[in-house]
Amino acid sequence: MTPGQSVVSPLAVTLGEPSGVGPDILLMMMAAPEAALPPLFALADPEMLAERADRLGLAGKVRIATIDRPEAAGDAPAGALSVIPLAHRHGETPGTPAPANGAGTLEAIDRAVAYALAGRASGIVTGPIDKKALYDVGFKHPGHTEYLAELCSRQTRGTLTPVMLLTGPELSCVPVTIHIPLSEVPKQLTTELIVTTCRITAADYRHRLGIENPRLAVSGLNPHAGEKGAIGHEDDAVIRPAVEILQAEGIDAVGPLPGDTMFHGPARARYDVAICMYHDQALIPAKTLAFDETVNVTLGLPIIRTSPDHGTAADIAGTGKARPDSFRAALTLAWRMARLEANAARIALPA
Numbered sequence: 001m002t003p004g005q006s007v008v009s010p011l012a013v014t015l016g017e018p019s020g021v022g023p024d025i026l027l028m029m030m031a032a033p034e035a036a037l038p039p040l041f042a043l044a045d046p047e048m049l050a051e052r053a054d055r056l057g058l059a060g061k062v063r064i065a066t067i068d069r070p071e072a073a074g075d076a077p078a079g080a081l082s083v084i085p086l087a088h089r090h091g092e093t094p095g096t097p098a099p100a101n102g103a104g105t106l107e108a109i110d111r112a113v114a115y116a117l118a119g120r121a122s123g124i125v126t127g128p129i130d131k132k133a134l135y136d137v138g139f140k141h142p143g144h145t146e147y148l149a150e151l152c153s154r155q156t157r158g159t160l161t162p163v164m165l166l167t168g169p170e171l172s173c174v175p176v177t178i179h180i181p182l183s184e185v186p187k188q189l190t191t192e193l194i195v196t197t198c199r200i201t202a203a204d205y206r207h208r209l210g211i212e213n214p215r216l217a218v219s220g221l222n223p224h225a226g227e228k229g230a231i232g233h234e235d236d237a238v239i240r241p242a243v244e245i246l247q248a249e250g251i252d253a254v255g256p257l258p259g260d261t262m263f264h265g266p267a268r269a270r271y272d273v274a275i276c277m278y279h280d281q282a283l284i285p286a287k288t289l290a291f292d293e294t295v296n297v298t299l300g301l302p303i304i305r306t307s308p309d310h311g312t313a314a315d316i317a318g319t320g321k322a323r324p325d326s327f328r329a330a331l332t333l334a335w336r337m338a339r340l341e342a343n344a345a346r347i348a349l350p351a
């Protein structure tokens with residue numbers, strides 16, 4: 001290390017549901033000779049990974065190095081995949097999600113978060129979980145996003161509002177309400193929630209992504225943003241006041257904009273991030289425009305967390321058909337964010 005250079009800890013990777021494509025895409029990335037991956041370690045079952053590598057014909061290309069702590073990731077031979085084994089079982093037939101894997105899936109997430117909170121990992125990159133399989137074993141959170149906020153709030157000792165950002169080369173967008181039924185959206189959408197979500201988005205764009213004054217485009221909820229109150233009242237009664245509050249605070253926000261006309265090319269050029277009112281309003285355009293490159297980022301946390309935009313893809317797990325691109329983009333972005341954070345910390349140090 002040269003004087004003044006920051007040490008950035010490796011990224012902690014979790015695989016999500018092991019019968020999905022999480023193991024496949026990690027192994028495929030490691031096997032790609034052109035891959036210049038950031039330093040990382042996985043929390044996983046090394047035997048399951050070895051079996052999957054065998055199934056995918058990658059056994060000769062990926063060496064698995066079992067380690068016992070994050071700090072040992074740097075000691076593994078060049079190109080080897082460093083793996084910290086889990087205490088719980090975490091292996092299953094590809095394509096067949098098993099509730100019995102739930103404890104291992106959650107153990108990996110819990111330990112990755114603990115390492116990140118302790119500064120022993122510079123961030124976490126999570127593979128996709130099978131949400132229903134976890135619900136069936138008593139998991140009470142809709143997804144990672146909400147669970148990570150709960151885990152981190154145990155350390156920060158205050159409730160955290162997690163914000164889901166989907167970011168890709170063509171579009172970045174945030175759903176204000178996340179994993180709730182569509183029928184619940186108008187009930188749970190409040191001016192306060194929109195304002196809070198936008199404040200967190202603007203703040204994290206600044207300190208996590210290096211964009212000083214992000215331009216926020218806030219969508220409407222109803223067709224044509226309510227058509228001046230003729231097609232729904234939420235746009236004028238709930239969303240517009242939120243935009244006015246944000247503008248008064250100096251946040252560059254416009255809206256409510258009709259949802260059907262804010263995603264075409266020239267419209268997208270006018271903002272950095274679209275603030276959408278519900279899950280599919282945000283995720284349909286993001287995944288349609290760039291399914292293979294879009295990354296899911298959780299804002300509003302004291303740790304860095306990214307994830308590929310896709311799910312477990314159980315229909316192609318273990319076949320070699322999964323594309324690792326979104327996972328690779330998630331690793332690259334997490335590493336960029338980690339280096340930005342390390343540099344900012346270094347600049348903030350007293351001389």
Ligand SMILES: NC(=O)C1=CN([C@@H]2O[C@H](COP(=O)(O)OP(=O)(O)OC[C@H]3O[C@@H](n4cnc5c(N)ncnc54)[C@H](O)[C@@H]3O)[C@@H](O)[C@H]2O)C=CC1
Binds near residue numbers: 127323324
């Ligand atoms: N971050 C997370 O943990 C996420 C988890 N999920 C979970 O994943 C499960 C399955 O969700 P679905 O809606 O079916 O979405 P999905 O993304 O798993 O699959 C949708 C379609 O896209 C294909 N696909 C997905 N990823 C691919 C890849 N890397 N390469 C090539 N093709 C790919 C699949 O084969 C499938 O045909 C659900 O339990 C859902 O909750 C979904 C999204 C994110």
Ligand SMILES: NCC(=O)COP(=O)(O)O
Binds near residue numbers: 129
């Ligand atoms: N559709 C996006 C998604 O489900 C991601 O959820 P999370 O597990 O990252 O919270």
